[in-house]
Amino acid sequence: MRYIGRRLLHGLLLLVGVSVLSFAFAELAPGDYFSELRTDPRVSAETAAALRAQSGLDRPLPVRYAAWVASVLRGDFGYSLAYNSPVGPLLWGRVRATLLLTGTATFLAWLIALPLGIWNATARGTWGDSVSKVVLSCLLAVPDLLLAIVFLVLAVETGYFPTGGMVSPGWASLSAPERVLDVAWHLALPAGVLVLGMLPTLVRHVRASMAEAIDSPFALSARAQGIPRQRLLFRHLLPAAANPLISLAGFSFGTLLSASLLIEVVMGWPGLGPLFLEAIMARDFALVLAVVILSASFLVAGNLLADILLYRMDPRIRMK
Amino acid sequence: MTTRTKIGAALVFLGILHGLAIFAGFLAPYPYAEQHREFPYLPPTRIHFLHLRPFVYGWAEGREDTMHSYPVQFLVHGRLFGVREPDVIFLLGSDAYGRDLFSRLLYGGRVSMLTGLLAAVLSLGLGLALGTAAGFHGGWLDQILMRGGELVMALPWLYLLLAVRAFLPLHITTVQAFFLLVVIIGGVGWVRPARLIRGVVLSARERGFVLAARGFGASDAYLIRRHILPLTLGVVLTQATVLIPQYILAEVALSFLGLGVGEPVPSWGNMLAEAQQYHALVAHRWMLAPGLAIIPVLLGYLLLADTLLESRNR
Numbered sequence: 050m051r052y053i054g055r056r057l058l059h060g061l062l063l064l065v066g067v068s069v070l071s072f073a074f075a076e077l078a079p080g081d082y083f084s085e086l087r088t089d090p091r092v093s094a095e096t097a098a099a100l101r102a103q104s105g106l107d108r109p110l111p112v113r114y115a116a117w118v119a120s121v122l123r124g125d126f127g128y129s130l131a132y133n134s135p136v137g138p139l140l141w142g143r144v145r146a147t148l149l150l151t152g153t154a155t156f157l158a159w160l161i162a163l164p165l166g167i168w169n170a171t172a173r174g175t176w177g178d179s180v181s182k183v184v185l186s187c188l189l190a191v192p193d194l195l196l197a198i199v200f201l202v203l204a205v206e207t208g209y210f211p212t213g214g215m216v217s218p219g220w221a222s223l224s225a226p227e228r229v230l231d232v233a234w235h236l237a238l239p240a241g242v243l244v245l246g247m248l249p250t251l252v253r254h255v256r257a258s259m260a261e262a263i264d265s266p267f268a269l270s271a272r273a274q275g276i277p278r279q280r281l282l283f284r285h286l287l288p289a290a291a292n293p294l295i296s297l298a299g300f301s302f303g304t305l306l307s308a309s310l311l312i313e314v315v316m317g318w319p320g321l322g323p324l325f326l327e328a329i330m331a332r333d334f335a336l337v338l339a340v341v342i343l344s345a346s347f348l349v350a351g352n353l354l355a356d357i358l359l360y361r362m363d364p365r366i367r368m369k
Numbered sequence: 370m371t372t373r374t375k376i377g378a379a380l381v382f383l384g385i386l387h388g389l390a391i392f393a394g395f396l397a398p399y400p401y402a403e404q405h406r407e408f409p410y411l412p413p414t415r416i417h418f419l420h421l422r423p424f425v426y427g428w429a430e431g432r433e434d435t436m437h438s439y440p441v442q443f444l445v446h447g448r449l450f451g452v453r454e455p456d457v458i459f460l461l462g463s464d465a466y467g468r469d470l471f472s473r474l475l476y477g478g479r480v481s482m483l484t485g486l487l488a489a490v491l492s493l494g495l496g497l498a499l500g501t502a503a504g505f506h507g508g509w510l511d512q513i514l515m516r517g518g519e520l521v522m523a524l525p526w527l528y529l530l531l532a533v534r535a536f537l538p539l540h541i542t543t544v545q546a547f548f549l550l551v552v553i554i555g556g557v558g559w560v561r562p563a564r565l566i567r568g569v570v571l572s573a574r575e576r577g578f579v580l581a582a583r584g585f586g587a588s589d590a591y592l593i594r595r596h597i598l599p600l601t602l603g604v605v606l607t608q609a610t611v612l613i614p615q616y617i618l619a620e621v622a623l624s625f626l627g628l629g630v631g632e633p634v635p636s637w638g639n640m641l642a643e644a645q646q647y648h649a650l651v652a653h654r655w656m657l658a659p660g661l662a663i664i665p666v667l668l669g670y671l672l673l674a675d676t677l678l679e680s681r682n683r
Contacts, residue, residue, distance in 0.1 A: 066520045078536035190667035195660035307525030329535040344528045
């Protein structure tokens, strides 16, 4: 318990540090939402200054930081000037869409990577392993940006898949099962690109840690004692190989919000990525800050989760 | 294949690819911004041969005009090849403004690969300096640097890049944008190499010959220069092979999103952004070329990184 408490505190401190740092950085940034507004000739310098005062941008930094933290605790995450509304409500729908996409893709990628990696580790030196190694290396060298564009072109050409968005027009009038199917149909391509992008790294790690377990002396002695192959693989070797994989899973979880940014932009998925990009272009710092904090908390939480899992699973860590 | 030949092959391969970009001014038949407004979205020019002499047909009304043929000329106007006006030779087709995609690809490779290289040099330099300082000095300096590093690592990488870019001016010249990209990508990436180098320095500090040299009264600067830095070389090299392709991809992503190098200077990222209009892309497949050009570069670096890692683990 003390260990978990310490990790939790550490994570919180990290987040506070990130928020202070990005807040200060936003302060140093030349230009803000209103200076971008000034490029519009209809807005005079006085109007911009008055608006700036009204939104509280002229108050000193610590005061604004305190106000911001209070608004984060309320769930508002500051006030978006571009959308003229609190940031929180803007975010949640986008976060849901992103999580739906990345969650599905991450789950599928692990579902494929685990058996494939284990099989590769047992089949080292055979042509099957070599082929899968070459294919995965090539896949690793293909940027997901390119994959997304190619998939999109295929969707346009074949017409089997939609060319963007999350739902068809008139989605609200469909029945419940049709709605789910419609979303799944829109999900297929972006999730496919994401899976292909994640797969090579995952399989590599699974293969490497399983290979290490298979080569260890205890595996040899267990085999010599006549433990059946299936049982040996899944009951003895997989737990022994689990530690790095748990860390990796924590990282997978941590990047749920951020892994799909480019794919969302290319494929028109209404997730956090396009919103973040628009916020940058409009210099809407409240929104940028909210996305940064949110993605950082996911990463920190992912690492924390992995730490806790490792602590539960591995007695060696508990002894320390 | 032995490790040596593998590394050699990867180096030669990468050397050729980088050479293509470096000598873009000679290899490309046109300057990167030269527009041929009368030939938008021209498909790749077909090269024909007559008695082993290459020539191309003119282009009229959407297809090859076999009435007019132009020989491919070599070494004219300080360029490797070209054809006489009014005909054009577009090996990979042209874009919406009638600019030669092949030429832009070579020039764009210059921008993208140079960004990757310079950013890697920057982040490795920072990582080397900070990592060595943290590992060698220890104590409060170590604490500050490593805690600071954790702050940087607490953000997903691409988001961090975008956030840093968000807080910097949007409207800048292409040269400024290029250096800004290098500084952002390199400046953000110091943490991982610094942590690895710190680890090496920590163990090196306690090695017998370092302790002996210290006992003989060697200064810190001498110890670091003569005994500790050489030990970090392996980590620095493998990190370089991992970081450069990652940074090339970062440049591509940022320029693709309109936050990097902008028109008319080509980079693989902003060229891909033109290909993003998938309706145009369906009819003009060749616009995908900049995306495909990244693949061999990444493959080369991957092969190099894998081989180096394998040989270090053995």
